[in-house]
Amino acid sequence: MCGFFTIVFNKENRNMGSILKNAGERLSYRGYDSTGIAVFNENEKFIIRKDKGSVEKVDKKLKFSQYGGYKGIIQLRWATYGKPSKINAQPHKDCTGRYVSAHNGNIINVHSLFEKLKKAGHRIKSENDGEVVVHIIEDYLNKGKSLNDAVKLSYKDIKGDYAFCFADKKSRKMIAVKKGSSLFAGKGNGFIVVSSDLYAVLDHTNKIIPLKDSEMIEFDSDDYTIRNIISMESIKRSPENNFLNPCIMYKRPYDSFMEKEISEVPTKIDLLREYYVSSNHLNKLKRTLSKGKLIITGSGTSYNASLLGTYFLNRISGIDVAVHLPSDINDRLKYVRDKSSNLLVVSQSGETKDVKNAIDSFRNYSKGKVIGMINNLASTMGMTSDYILPTISDMEISVPATKTFINQVVLFYILSLFLKGESKSNIDKKIKLLIKSLKKAKKDTDEQLSSLANKLIKRDFMHILGYSLTYPCAKEGALKMKEVNYMNIEAMHSSEFKHGPLALIKRKYPIILITTAKDKHYTLSHINEIQTRNGIIISISQKDKDIEKNSDINITINEKDENCFAIISVYLMQILSLKIAYKKGINPDQPRNISKTITVD
Numbered sequence: 001m002c003g004f005f006t007i008v009f010n011k012e013n014r015n016m017g018s019i020l021k022n023a024g025e026r027l028s029y030r031g032y033d034s035t036g037i038a039v040f041n042e043n044e045k046f047i048i049r050k051d052k053g054s055v056e057k058v059d060k061k062l063k064f065s066q067y068g069g070y071k072g073i074i075q076l077r078w079a080t081y082g083k084p085s086k087i088n089a090q091p092h093k094d095c096t097g098r099y100v101s102a103h104n105g106n107i108i109n110v111h112s113l114f115e116k117l118k119k120a121g122h123r124i125k126s127e128n129d130g131e132v133v134v135h136i137i138e139d140y141l142n143k144g145k146s147l148n149d150a151v152k153l154s155y156k157d158i159k160g161d162y163a164f165c166f167a168d169k170k171s172r173k174m175i176a177v178k179k180g181s182s183l184f185a186g187k188g189n190g191f192i193v194v195s196s197d198l199y200a201v202l203d204h205t206n207k208i209i210p211l212k213d214s215e216m217i218e219f220d221s222d223d224y225t226i227r228n229i230i231s232m233e234s235i236k237r238s239p240e241n242n243f244l245n246p247c248i249m250y251k252r253p254y255d256s257f258m259e260k261e262i263s264e265v266p267t268k269i270d271l272l273r274e275y276y277v278s279s280n281h282l283n284k285l286k287r288t289l290s291k292g293k294l295i296i297t298g299s300g301t302s303y304n305a306s307l308l309g310t311y312f313l314n315r316i317s318g319i320d321v322a323v324h325l326p327s328d329i330n331d332r333l334k335y336v337r338d339k340s341s342n343l344l345v346v347s348q349s350g351e352t353k354d355v356k357n358a359i360d361s362f363r364n365y366s367k368g369k370v371i372g373m374i375n376n377l378a379s380t381m382g383m384t385s386d387y388i389l390p391t392i393s394d395m396e397i398s399v400p401a402t403k404t405f406i407n408q409v410v411l412f413y414i415l416s417l418f419l420k421g422e423s424k425s426n427i428d429k430k431i432k433l434l435i436k437s438l439k440k441a442k443k444d445t446d447e448q449l450s451s452l453a454n455k456l457i458k459r460d461f462m463h464i465l466g467y468s469l470t471y472p473c474a475k476e477g478a479l480k481m482k483e484v485n486y487m488n489i490e491a492m493h494s495s496e497f498k499h500g501p502l503a504l505i506k507r508k509y510p511i512i513l514i515t516t517a518k519d520k521h522y523t524l525s526h527i528n529e530i531q532t533r534n535g536i537i538i539s540i541s542q543k544d545k546d547i548e549k550n551s552d553i554n555i556t557i558n559e560k561d562e563n564c565f566a567i568i569s570v571y572l573m574q575i576l577s578l579k580i581a582y583k584k585g586i587n588p589d590q591p592r593n594i595s596k597t598i599t600v601d
């Protein structure tokens, strides 16, 4: 997925290396397979220092703070093209050592472009798609094109969704291009900053220069020109004050951002309650939501939130909704010719490429509205959806989603109650009760979860089952334990388990079952089907003596409302996965191989 940050000062800044490193920490959620910096000084010289690993690891080795300069770039990789390695790390330089570029996103015709460039005599050193940028622009410059024309022609040649920056050591300017990946610019006193991440810009200035796809910005420390990259017409656009306060990047007193963000859950639910109960926000949406069918989509944790949201909407407000993975939306709409449905996209980052693709297909085939349930409102989806349902969780740093998931499903719960016609005061009361019950459940079950974590720490493979409403809870619990504990956990409907997977049961095979009291009429059979084959049942349930008696281990959540029980059950699974991560010595904030927002296909 990657991310970059670049800044140009009006004079040499000896803190350039530290500034880049701090920006790298901001960007670390976008990738930690490799990290690299380029620092330019006023004698038209630059250095590139890069290596495999996270910004902390590489900075420790290469000591970025020793480098000063008037302009600099830092880039972090989440590897797509080219294994994580020093040679595949960015930034990349051209053949002559005059130009430097860095990018984020996906250049899908990288191989054909590499072939073309090699035939033209370019020495391509890496397998990384980002290296295409610097050589293709160099190639056009070698043919006598102006810099603007070289960038424009390169933009046409490079296929995919990306953003990149490009620097010439002989010029005080920098160029950045936006095509389908996030890119933000900011103007400060004596400097201009551009980055894939808004908060990395807000760390330096709140005067944000809005950028759109198919635009380029050419800037030095004081001035900038935005152009439409196709027509090359310049676009007048002044900086706008943006008061999103970049939450300070501290995790103290917690040992991880995941632990900090789990602890913030009650406060964030309360913010959500306050916002939706005190505003008329949902009224504006009511007409649209009650007209036509609703298709819901999201990826990863946001998909699981969409699934649980579907159960809430069906059960509470009785409206018929369908939930599809983003990749299926394209297929469905192409053949079903659905013209009237509205599309509700769930995404905490608002930048997930799979979801953006679904929105593009939807816009091609349907006249319906796109409603964005988004956390980062300054994102592509945040700025291009027809309606917004903010999840108000503030920035989530840890890669595994926790507080944003809870606010997504609580928002679905609020939405369902609202569409059912519940009064605002009733909704207010219910959410306040949910917060109380969630805090109590955390307190009541903490010891049990710690002892369960001890029992499961050696497990590599197990199942988590849910029944109907709690199936999405099982899915999200399984995803957390995959992401944060590297355990191969399969989530299933408990009714499905007997149709085949029961063959996996052997002596002491543990199964977590999340079940409401009402569903015990089914789940008690599922418990017995497993126990008669010597499996172990760990149930997470509402208070019920039959479930307690029949389970080997029972964790009770004292919550009578099934929907609130379902939400709290996931909260406990988040806590359980965090406990196991600590016991296994896994850094829960940056699990291997994955990243916070994936802006590639």
Ligand code: BG6
Residues within 6 Å of the ligand: 299, 300, 301, 302, 346, 347, 348, 349, 350, 351, 352, 355, 399, 400, 401, 594, 595, 596, 597, 598
């Ligand atoms: C994945 C993240 O890459 O993207 C998940 O690792 C996340 O945690 C998923 O749920 C979807 O992200 P978003 O921003 O669209 O909710």
